[in-house]
Amino acid sequence: MLTITGDNKSIIKDHRGAIIDYTKAIELDPNDANAYYYRGHSKSALKDHRGAIIDFTKGIELDPNNANAYYSRGLSKDSLEDYRGGIIDYTKVVELDPNDANAYYLRGFNKIILGQINSGCLDFSKAGELGEKEAYESIKNYCQ
Numbered sequence: 001m002l003t004i005t006g007d008n009k010s011i012i013k014d015h016r017g018a019i020i021d022y023t024k025a026i027e028l029d030p031n032d033a034n035a036y037y038y039r040g041h042s043k044s045a046l047k048d049h050r051g052a053i054i055d056f057t058k059g060i061e062l063d064p065n066n067a068n069a070y071y072s073r074g075l076s077k078d079s080l081e082d083y084r085g086g087i088i089d090y091t092k093v094v095e096l097d098p099n100d101a102n103a104y105y106l107r108g109f110n111k112i113i114l115g116q117i118n119s120g121c122l123d124f125s126k127a128g129e130l131g132e133k134e135a136y137e138s139i140k141n142y143c144q
Helices: 002-011 015-028 033-045 049-062 067-079 083-096 101-113 117-129 134-142
Strands: none
Touching: 015 033, 033 049, 033 067, 049 067, 067 083, 067 101, 083 101, 101 117, 101 134, 117 134
């Protein structure tokens, strides 16, 4: 029930209130992977990316097949300029969901930032094949 209340607060952008509700839900059920995941989202919305990463990681420990948790943790790592960590998370997303165009696209950007141009361009290409239209613009800008 507290998870639902937290979800409602998150929808209306009361992220601080949502964090309180998710924290209570976790106290009642420390194995509630969704509560960690959604609390991580609220922390991320408040720019607490380190706190978000901790929650996403705990959610992943409890539910290692949640591709969304890896994706969200990758975004938080990107916000902290941990591009290698982002690559690891986006790679896991692609393992769990090989049709996730966004994961390929973001992994490609991280690789470009780290100087892995050829590999990044391959990810852009795959993202484009899977429907990410911006990938082709990125190929023009970074892969020519």
